[in-house]
Amino acid sequence: MASNITWHAGSVSLTERQDLLKQKGLTIWFTGLSASGKSTLATALEQTLLHAGIISYRLDGDNIRFGLNKNLGFGPDDRTENIRRISEVAKLFADSTVIAITAFISPYRQDRDTARQLHQEAGIPFVEVFADAPLEVVEQRDPKGLYKKAKAGEIKEFTGISAPYEAPEKPEIHIRTDQVSVEEGVKAVIKYLVDQGYIAADKIKQ
Amino acid sequence: MASNITWHAGSVSLTERQDLLKQKGLTIWFTGLSASGKSTLATALEQTLLHAGIISYRLDGDNIRFGLNKNLGFGPDDRTENIRRISEVAKLFADSTVIAITAFISPYRQDRDTARQLHQEAGIPFVEVFADAPLEVVEQRDPKGLYKKAKAGEIKEFTGISAPYEAPEKPEIHIRTDQVSVEEGVKAVIKYLVDQGYIAADKIKQ
Numbered sequence: 001m002a003s004n005i006t007w008h009a010g011s012v013s014l015t016e017r018q019d020l021l022k023q024k025g026l027t028i029w030f031t032g033l034s035a036s037g038k039s040t041l042a043t044a045l046e047q048t049l050l051h052a053g054i055i056s057y058r059l060d061g062d063n064i065r066f067g068l069n070k071n072l073g074f075g076p077d078d079r080t081e082n083i084r085r086i087s088e089v090a091k092l093f094a095d096s097t098v099i100a101i102t103a104f105i106s107p108y109r110q111d112r113d114t115a116r117q118l119h120q121e122a123g124i125p126f127v128e129v130f131a132d133a134p135l136e137v138v139e140q141r142d143p144k145g146l147y148k149k150a151k152a153g154e155i156k157e158f159t160g161i162s163a164p165y166e167a168p169e170k171p172e173i174h175i176r177t178d179q180v181s182v183e184e185g186v187k188a189v190i191k192y193l194v195d196q197g198y199i200a201a202d203k204i205k206q
Numbered sequence: 207m208a209s210n211i212t213w214h215a216g217s218v219s220l221t222e223r224q225d226l227l228k229q230k231g232l233t234i235w236f237t238g239l240s241a242s243g244k245s246t247l248a249t250a251l252e253q254t255l256l257h258a259g260i261i262s263y264r265l266d267g268d269n270i271r272f273g274l275n276k277n278l279g280f281g282p283d284d285r286t287e288n289i290r291r292i293s294e295v296a297k298l299f300a301d302s303t304v305i306a307i308t309a310f311i312s313p314y315r316q317d318r319d320t321a322r323q324l325h326q327e328a329g330i331p332f333v334e335v336f337a338d339a340p341l342e343v344v345e346q347r348d349p350k351g352l353y354k355k356a357k358a359g360e361i362k363e364f365t366g367i368s369a370p371y372e373a374p375e376k377p378e379i380h381i382r383t384d385q386v387s388v389e390e391g392v393k394a395v396i397k398y399l400v401d402q403g404y405i406a407a408d409k410i411k412q
Contacts, residue, residue, distance in 0.1 A: 089295055
């Protein structure tokens with residue numbers, strides 16, 4: 001029997017895990033209208049962290065809607081269940097010491113607050129980032145022609161057109177994506193993470 | 207604009223992520239009867255990996271049934287949905303380069319095969335570990351008195367008593383938990399991971 005196998009009964013605590021891996025997890029929750037720049041910012045942030053050797057993982061429509069949440073539609077109940085599952089998975093990632101990054105419209109304040117509460121109860125930081133651009137700007141961008149279709153009534157319950165978007169009242173970070181570059185947006189998030197002590201200043205250039 | 211922020215459009219590929227973080231993810235899927243020793247083995251394996259500085263994360267009843275899957279019951283459809291969601295989440299963890307460890311009875315061969323296929327399609331290794339102890343042994347152990355209750359008809363559809371357990375036909379690893387110690391079981395898994403090149407031999411003592 002090898003003496004080098006170390007274990008004790010029960011789960012590894014959050015702080016024990018953080019000490020062993022020398023890193024802390026948290027969830028960075030992007031919210032904003034379609035075409036507000038959430039995914040672009042989230043992608044750039046994830047890459048920046050990975051290039052600094054910091055494990056991070058992005059949950060977005062591509063890997064969630066066609067996987068975990070493929071059995072959900074777009075009605076109100078399914079939208080809430082969509083965000084609930086994403087919140088739970090982000091929390092698991094953050095608990096594992098990964099920096100989880102979510103990029104979903106997540107239009108309802110209550111759903112985002114539930115996500116925040118879930119993290120707070122587990123002692124895991126939750127950072128809400130508002131990717132904010134005025135409706136006229138995102139309608140102008142409209143890379144997939146979705147706003148056009150929504151206005152023509154071809155898409156029902158489209159956030160900002162025929163369904164509400166409840167803007168965050170006190171997000172940890174507010175990025176006006178029509179006023180700053182992607183690089184500046186990412187820098188603002190990184191600065192926040194360093195200032196809060198979530199990532200070590202010497203791990204990443206600011 | 208900082209030149210040190212590096213990013214490109216689109217997602218980071220699996221191999222790029224593995225190169226940046228110098229680690230590879232995979233899923234280690236424990237299956238076996240209640241009280242077969244799945245959770246004990248999974249816990250000891252997770253701790254051994256963490257103590258070697260290798261990020262791993264265990265999905266089990268405690269963090270899944272009361273979180274992500276708290277809206278599922280124990281009927282056939284809900285059992286399948288339970289395992290489906292766990293498969294999807296394990297795959298996400300493995301995709302992020304974490305070693306995901308799942309510890310659920312997962313009695314149906316088809317559900318486990320679906321989990322395997324999901325991983326294979328994503329190019330992520332899937333290691334099925336059969337925590338195997340004869341029914342008479344687990345009935346004897348019965349730490350929570352569940353077998354007793356099941357036999358008395360107080361619990362319906364209990365795996366091994368009133369619901370089937372379909373043993374793996376070709377698991378990557380087969381551990382007779384009534385014949386080997388926890389340490390020996392963990393060593394067998396670690397040896398497999400090293401032999402397959404999933405973790406570096408110099409990272410962990412065998």
